[in-house]
Amino acid sequence: MTTRKDDPFFGELYLRTTKPFISEQVTEAEAAYLRQVFTDHAPEGPLVDLGCGHGRHLAHLTGTRPVFGLDRDWLSLEEAKAITPVARGDFSGLPFKSGALAGAWAWYNSVCTFPDSDFSQLLREVHRCLKPNGLLVIHTSPREKIATQPDAHAEHQLPDGSRLVEDAHYDPSTGRDLARRQLTLTDGRVMAADFFIRYYSLPELLRVLEAVGFRPLFAHGGLGFEAPSPEAEDLIVGVSRG
Numbered sequence: 001m002t003t004r005k006d007d008p009f010f011g012e013l014y015l016r017t018t019k020p021f022i023s024e025q026v027t028e029a030e031a032a033y034l035r036q037v038f039t040d041h042a043p044e045g046p047l048v049d050l051g052c053g054h055g056r057h058l059a060h061l062t063g064t065r066p067v068f069g070l071d072r073d074w075l076s077l078e079e080a081k082a083i084t085p086v087a088r089g090d091f092s093g094l095p096f097k098s099g100a101l102a103g104a105w106a107w108y109n110s111v112c113t114f115p116d117s118d119f120s121q122l123l124r125e126v127h128r129c130l131k132p133n134g135l136l137v138i139h140t141s142p143r144e145k146i147a148t149q150p151d152a153h154a155e156h157q158l159p160d161g162s163r164l165v166e167d168a169h170y171d172p173s174t175g176r177d178l179a180r181r182q183l184t185l186t187d188g189r190v191m192a193a194d195f196f197i198r199y200y201s202l203p204e205l206l207r208v209l210e211a212v213g214f215r216p217l218f219a220h221g222g223l224g225f226e227a228p229s230p231e232a233e234d235l236i237v238g239v240s241r242g
């Protein structure tokens with residue numbers, strides 16, 4: 001799997017430029033959705049947040065069973081570990097015993113920033129770590145929706161006075177949205193990174209998941225459990241280890 005040792009995107013740049021846009025209300029609604037699907041579809045046992053970031057969902061999911069965060073970024077984990085136990089690790093080799101987990105979720109494209117072969121490898125790793133009937137939930141956006149806005153440019157002044165500029169271009173031949181994010185801090189320091197998000201249509205995503213051995217359980221187009229649609233903002237897929 002491709003590893004980026006000092007990831008120029010995740011870490012300080014990502015945290016500074018994402019946290020101001022995610023409200024507690026949205027996080028609570030996402031966590032309520034996750035609580036429901038794990039209650040309905042996962043066996044007893046621990047859950048892990050794959051790419052937990054600063055741990056915004058973790059606090060809402062602890063209580064009824066053990067919940068852990070997993071991420072590669074030290075800075076994010078510093079925040080997340082104040083909420084629940086966390087593990088530093090890479091998706092390419094998860095630090096869990098085979099069959100140890102009742103469920104796992106990957107929210108906000110956490111597992112969609114990789115070449116296709118790496119994506120399959122990380123899914124095999126998750127499959128290995130889940131117990132029979134364990135549930136994996138993946139959150140992304142439908143490829144068709146992204147294709148309707150192939151070019152995007154955004155500029156924002158963040159609450160701390162820093163200036164964010166982002167340009168993105170969707171490549172329909174690869175399903176990748178290629179982006180460059182630049183943040184200029186008030187002291188003049190500039191942080192910048194190129195990154196991509198690989199978007200999937202629902203049939204494409206299910207094909208990859210089924211090839212690894214997962215069994216489709218549900219797909220939703222939003223937090224209200226609505227049917228998936230190419231026009232929806234969200235694509236949420238739940239699959240069982242079988």
Ligand SMILES: C[S@@+](CC[C@H](N)C(=O)[O-])C[C@H]1O[C@@H](n2cnc3c(N)ncnc32)[C@H](O)[C@@H]1O
Pocket residue numbers: 010011050051052053054056070071072073076089090091092106107108109110
């Ligand atoms: C888009 S963020 C989402 C964070 C969180 N799930 C949320 O919804 O706010 C993706 C997270 O995945 C982590 N990540 C990216 N590649 C990873 C890898 N190969 N192994 C482990 N974590 C990784 C990043 O450090 C980042 O915290």
